[in-house]
Amino acid sequence: MANKFTRPFDVDLKSKYPARQSSQRKRKFTETETAKLDTYQQILLSDLKEYYNSLDVSAGELDMDDLFGPDEAKNLAINYSQIESLGDVRELIGGECFEGQLRWILNQIQKFQTNQAAFKSFLDSTPVLQKVARSSIHHTSPAHNF
Incomplete structure (x- = not known):
């Protein structure tokens, strides 16, 4: 065999491959931020459960904990801080389990983002207190003679 095969046209196979997932930025949180985020998770879980229970959803024996749990929260x-659209929410939690879930979650996150931005701008506009210089004299207790 001479290995002289020629294709009738060039084929672009890139459309056949799955799209690359966007890499999430990892960041470290301070203890204060971690406590605030833990509180927000609990609020999000309880509020979404309340919203789900207020809907007329005929899902049988499914409880809200089966659809949205602590891992998703x-x-x-x-x-x-990176969530801007319904697609971002869908990507992070894996899809919509009941109608209106993604929209409700996005609205709650946008409220939280607005509150965080307002709080940050308040902190930025608050004057910083000047530290008072300490004296360089160190007070020591008298030595005990035993």
């Missing part, structure tokens, strides 16, 4: 809380 943690994922949303950690990445709240």
Whole structure:
């Protein structure tokens, strides 16, 4: 065989491959931020459960805990600053389990983002107190003679 095969046209196979997932930025949180995010997770879980129970959903024996749990809430809380659209929410929690879930979650996260931005701008506009210089004299207790 001479290995002289020629294709009738060039084929672009890139459309056949799955799209690359966007890499999430990892960041470290301070203890204060971690406590705030933990609180936000609990609020998000309880409020979404209340919203779900208020809907007329004929899902049989499914409880809200089966559809949205602490792992999804943690994922949303950690990445709240990067969430801008329904697609971002869908990507982080894996899809919509009941009608209106993604829209409700996005609205709650946008409220949280607005509150965080307002709080940050308040902190930025608050004058910083000047530290008072300490004297360089060190007070020591008298030595005990035993």
